[in-house]
Amino acid sequence: MAEHNADHDEDACRKVDVGITRVFELFGKRWTGPIVSVLMQRAVHFAELRRAIPGISERMLSDRLTELAASGLVVREVDDGPPLRVAYRLTDAGRAMEPALKELKMWSESYLGGAESPEGRC
Known part of the structure; x- marks a missing residue:
């Protein structure tokens, strides 16, 4: 039986979704x-x-x-000034994440509760 479970676990590891892996490589980073x-x-x-x-x-x-700019999700725009200022905005690809992020937020509220972060809320 242990042998069967080991085979099953190995098979599951080979089938990890590449897309999900890429998403969490970016969004799994703090901030x-x-x-x-x-x-x-x-x-x-x-x-x-x-x-x-x-x-x-x-x-x-x-x-x-x-990192977000390199991934095509954010654009850096320089305002000539004076003073010189840099603004950031989401690209169309970045904005396309909104429905998925809203779903994750609702899931979090339902299943993770309303615990505040250590920094508090803005």
Whole structure:
């Protein structure tokens, strides 16, 4: 019986969904979800985005935005100024995530309860 379970587990590992794996490689990283959540509302300047996400460092925010841009989900736009300001907005591909993210939010509210994050709510 143990032999059968080992075969079954090995078979399951070979069939992990590549698409789901790619999604969680990006969204499984800390801060990615909150960044996208803020950008779902509107285009935001870097400083505004940082203020909207308590606890994130400038470096981490910059790194995550770079990853999201490389994935084609976020566009970086430079406002000539003065002062020079950088804004970020979701691309069409980024906006297309909204229904899925709303479903995940509803699932979270139903099954994970209403526990507040350590940083509190904005």
